[in-house]
Amino acid sequence: MPDLPSPEEIEAARTPAGGWKRDQLAAWGVPWPPPKGWKDELTERWQAARQDGAPPSPPRPVAADFAQEALDFG
DSSP: OOOOOOHHHHHHTOOTTSSOOHHHHHHTTOOSSOOTTHHHHHHHHHHHHHHTTOOOOOOOOOOTTOOOOOOOOO
């Protein structure tokens, strides 16, 4: 069974173009192409697992070539 990502992990995995990579979706058990509503389904499954007393998922390591711009709104 794939490790369920939190809603924050789902958003953090977006590419700079705003989508998700095929291998990342596969790691979450999402088929390619991703069906409509896949994020909502993952979020619902993650929330249900938390209600069942499952511990939160450990943070995933970030790929060495991952770069994200920091946005300063202050």
